[in-house]
Structures are given as C-alpha cells and as structure tokens.
Amino acid sequence: MKPGSPVLVRNAAKILAGVVASDPGGSVTVSGREVDASAITPHVARAAGLHFVHQDPAVFADMTVADNLFLGGSFPVTRAGHISRRRQRRAAIEVLERFAVKVSPDELMAALSASKRTTVAIARALKDTEGLHSGILVLDEPTASLPEHEAHALLDTIRRYAKAGQSVIYITHHLGEILDVADTVTVLRDGRHIVTRPEEGLTEARLIEYIVGRNLAEVYPAPADTPSGEIALELRGATVGPLTGVDLTVRRGEVVGVAGLLGSGRSALLHGIFGDRPMRGGTMLIDGTPVHFARPADAMRAGVGLVPEDRANEAAFGEHTVRENLSAASTAEFTRHGRLDTAAETAEAKRLITELDIKVSSPDQLLSALSGGNQQKVIFARWLRRKPRLLLLDEPTQGVDVGARAEIYLLIRQAVSFGAAVLMVSSDFEELAGVCDRVAIVRGGRLAEEVTGPNIDPTRLTELIFAREAGTE
C-alpha cells in the first residue's frame, strides 16, 4: 500500500515522459493525436510535443548558460563540423529573450540562483517548439529544492507562460502552489484518479480531503503545555559552517525551530551539533555537561539523533530491507554473542511498523519500494527507538504527502512528551508556526533573534529571515 499521491503522480509523469513503460491498455492524446500509452518512449513523447522539466533539472553547473541550452539538442555547427561559438551565442540570446530569462548566455550555471537555473531548463525544454508556446510543458516538482522566494519567482514565470498560451502540467506537493497557479486540478491517490475539477472555489482544506481521502480536522497537533524541562542542549558561541557565535538553548519537552534562507547555515548547525561537521569554536553542553563530538557515533552515544534533509543520500539505505533500515542506528544493540540477532531485529521491526503505522508488506520489504512518507517514518522510527534526548530534524517533512506529514508532526509531539528536546530546521514556515514552541532565525551568519509562542506566524518569519538581508555585517 502506498498512500499519498505524489509517488503515483510522479509515475504518471514518468509514463508520459517515456521513462517508465505503462502497462498496455491506455492511450494518450496530445493535440488530437492519439498514442498508445505503452508505446511511449522519450522520443515519442518529444515528437508528440510533450516537454519535461524534472524535479532536479539536468543542468550542468560548470558549463555556461549557452552550453546548457544546447546540450542534448543540436549545437549550431560550422561547415567544418565544429561548434560555432558565435552562432551558438546568438541563438542562445534569442532563446533567452523569447522566454524572457534575464541572464547572460556566458554566465556559468553555478552562478545562477536555483530558480533561474530551473527557468533555463524550461527554456531548453521549450526552445525547439514551432510556435512560441505550442506543445505541453510538464513540470515535475520544479520548486522542490527552491527556497520560498525563489519558488515565487519561478511560479511567476510559469504563470506568465500560461497566460501567453502555454499548456502546463504542474506536479507538486505544495498545495499552496496548486491553488496559486492551476486552472484545473487533478488529484491521484493510490494509483487512482480521484477528481479533476476547476481550481475556482477549491480550498486548501478541500484539496487535502481529496488527497488524504478523509477529513483532516487538524494537520497540526495541539501544542503541549509550556515546556519547562531542564536544558538539554546549550550552545555558547558555537561556530560552524557559515555561522559564528551561536548561542542557543533547547529544553527537554521543547520544539525549537530554525528558520533561515537556503545556505544560511541551518543544516550546518544541525550537522555540527551531531559531530558530522567540525565546530570551529564555542562550547556545547548536553544535559549540562560540556561535550565534543568528533563523529556522529559520539553524538549518538550522548543520546543525540539526526534525521537529515536529503533522505535519499543521507538517511535511506534503499536496497536494504525496512528491518535493516530500522535497526541501522542500533546494530550494536542487536548484536548477541558477536552476531546480529535477526530474530530480535525482526520482532522490533514489527513492533515499530505497527506503532508508527508504516505501510509495508513485511519487515523484509526493501525500503526503496515505500512511498516517501513511509520511508520518512522508517527513518523517524530508526531514531525514536533509541529514545533520543535530543532529536535534530532537518526538513522532516520534505517530499512527504499531507497524510504522513500530520503523522510525523504527531511523532514529534510524542517524542517531546517523553522528554526529548527537538531542534528542527524547516523552510516551511507554516510548519514551523504549527509545530514549534520557539523559532530561532539565522541570518547573515548569525543567530539573529528568537521568536516565541504566539508571535510565530509565517508572515512574520518570512519578514525576519529577509530583514536587513542586503546590509548584513
């Protein structure tokens, strides 16, 4: 069972793109031309006028914008067969103008902002269309790795193209974006088509209902009583990554959020506390005792756990079983007389699967077969079973559907009610507002200020992370 539409929506996109073969029996009609769904290859898709920009658009950071525009297509060549720089540049300028992308063709991709990079990828996908906006542009989670203001810039661009007559299929987890840009909304869940309807009159609550299949009275759990536990984590003048002189305390039973722009050092802070990055200065105290963690294993011994941001690369062992993933941070505990006790491991896995309601067919199913939300629950279970004193969460609900998101918020609350302290990084300000007791703002290489209780609201947080952005020290 895979609850949550995103995986399936993405599969649908892959079928259209010809990346994944469809089962026979369906058909796809583009501009009046019908194609057998099982016969779609990337080539057929392209010929039919479908243009794709995937979640992490294939851009080459160390090449120029002009090179990126023509890679995979046809570089203009001279009669002798070598690439004509002059003509390529001219053609690039023409494409950039046509799609109103305000960058120089000679700039390196790496120098562009993330939203600009995606825009260039869109221009590349559309540049060969005959009319200005013929064919269909399919965008698969284009804003997934963009900070909010970049996402806004990209959405503006997409809206402009749509107004100019471009058909766009937009796949996303972000309900706000759907309500923002879409004219017609289709919801898929568990491999089924649930609804296709005009966006007009659609509310976020209604959309959640379609996606989850039940009325979500509240996505965010009621906050616990005001925390008053003793201090679990204390940082004094900590210097890590781009951050210097960070003073921060987290009490037991408290959820403290960290808000800041991408690259502001939010993740570096968590990795520094966890011993994965060197702390270049300052002191750290866990339960009042000064500690120094040379590697994550040291931090784990002190009762610290980290759910990293990049699940695929930093947390999930896709080709391992769910059981192995659950016990990954506790193998020593399952070692009896020098060997891994797989029976005990399986029993524990079953207990966790039931307790966290993880949708799997058996503990021996491979993690990669699970939906994003369930994978994330496995990663959470991996750490929660260690009863951490301090739990570090880096974008805990990224790539997770609404249903599982609510469950993860509950898990966080639960951990806290058992006396854990939680430090959580998120770029979703509504999430921070809904889950955290206190939010620390990082800005300009420092922990700039803290917001407490009723003052935590998304607009205020947005204002704060951008405040004095231009003129920082």
Place this chain on the structure above:
Amino acid sequence: MTATQTTEPVTPTPEPAARRHSPIGDLAERYGLLVMFAVMIAAFGLQGTTGSIFLSHANLIQIAGSQMVVILVAFAVMLPLNMGYFDLSAGAAAGVSSVACASAMSRFGLPVVVAVIASLLVGTLIGLVNGILIARFRLSPVITTLAMSTALTGLMQWYTAGSTISSGIPGSLLNFGSLNWLGVPQLAYLVVPVALVLWYLQECRPFGRNQRAIRSSGKAARLVGINVDRTVLVSFVAAGFIAGIAGALMVARAGGADSTTGPSYLFPALAAVFLGATTIKPGRPNTVGTIVGVFFVAFAVSGLTLAGASAWVSNLFNGLVLFAAAGLSTVFSRQRGGSRMF
C-alpha cells in the same frame, strides 16, 4: 472515515500492483548459477572420451587444488567490493607476497614459518597503504589500487629479474601445496577456515552490514554512527592479509615465485566475485557465491580445454563471464532498489 459532503468518488486505498518478484523467480535467481553449474558438469561429463577424464578424480582434484589460490585472491577482491570499493591490486599483492616468501627461503635461507610470516606481513602492509590512501586521503579506490598493482608488478620484475625463484624451498611446504589429505588437497584445509571466517564476518557480524550500508550510501552510513573510515581501512588491510596468505600458498603450490603469476590471478578473481554476486545472495558479493564463481569458471575452462580448445579460451571465457556477471548482478541489484552494482 469522517469524510463529509464529498461528492466525488473517494475510494479507500487499494493495493497498488507493486512489482515484486515471485518466490519462484527469487529461487531461480538465487540458485540459477548452481543449476547452470550442474548442467555444465553433466554436458562436459557426457562427452564420450573426454567426459570420463573430465569427471575423473584426478582432474577434479587438480582443478580444486589449482583454484585454492584463486579463491583467496577473489576473497581479497570481495572484501572491499562489499563496500563498492575496487581492489585491483589483490593479484599483484599476492604476487609480491609470494616473491617475498620464496626469496626469504631461497635467498636468505630462512625457515618456512618465517617465510610465511614475511608473506603475510608484506600483503598486510600493501593493504594498509591502500587503506590509508583511500580512507584517509580519499583517493579513488580504482586508481589507487591500479597504480599500486602496476608499481608492485614493476618492483617484482626488478627483484626477480624475470626469472623464477625456486631453489632451496623446503619439501614440507611443497608437500603441503601438492599432496592430498583424505582425498582433498591439503591447501583446502587452510582455505576453508578463511572462508568460514569471512562468511561469519559478512553474514552474521555488524561488520558486513556496515560494509553494505557504506556501499548503499557512505554519507548515510556515517550519519547512523558507522565509522566509515575505519571500516574502509580494516577492509583493505584484511584484503591485503588474505592476499598474503594467497602468496604463501602460491609458493607451496608452484614450488617458487615469479613476477607474472600473481597479477594474472586478478581477472579470474574479479570474474568469480561478480559471478558470485549473481547467486546465493543475488545483487551483492558474497562468500559462498564467490567460491561457486571460482569453480564455475575453472570447470568451464577445464571442460573446454579437454574438448580441444587451446589456452586462449581461458582469457576469452573470463572476459565473457565478467560481462555477463556485471550485467546480471546489476540487474539483480536494481531489482533490489540499488543502482548499478559498482
């Protein structure tokens, strides 16, 4: 279900037809190579005159005896490969160890025990250097071990001056290399315990699990508390130690050492490990699979040679097996959610 005023059909969670392989397909993957092995033995065995030679006790023992060194070199390749790290210097390391072992007895007149210890030390040292370069200085495993292999081969050529070191090697060692005990080559009594230790390390100890976690994602492995650098270092040192054992066995088996034999074991060993990764535990290198892989190649080459093919068949066959095994093990690894195996 608390859904209210929903007008559109909202059907609850049906099970999507996830692509899981059937238990029969699983069995076929796991034991396919063994079945092919049996079919091959039968095919060669039923070939009129050559068939009886192929199946004769003498031939079987000959093949088994000659493969003991290959098995050890394959083990040396397998240990780092479990983490997705290539060790292309295993053959050369075994070669240098064998030269050290032979010359200790032949040129310096040292007793067998000292010569064997020298062999083990040389192998371990090579593994240690590999391990430090790769774990601490983060050099690419392929390039590092390829460079190591080339340099070691040159060193051997210089030291042996192209000849075989074979004089003055005590009969006790030679007997151990060539005689049987209870109808089985004596060398096997040394290789079997090594295999058991490796199997235990890989299948029962957290060490094997940690290695596989590193193969899956080194970053994630570090973040669940695995000491990645130490695991890498230990794996290469252990691989070097096993290459050292292989070196000593080479001297016992061949009665001497030269500069070409060791490096020539690398490709049969690689082929065997890859082939082994398609069986027993499909999708990853494993001890039992590696042994099956070694014998599969050895019996195939022996059968083909007896049927009239000449010496080139061995290289050609190893190459083809490497192709097929790399392809198959990747397919199996993908089915299990991994990417390309290495």
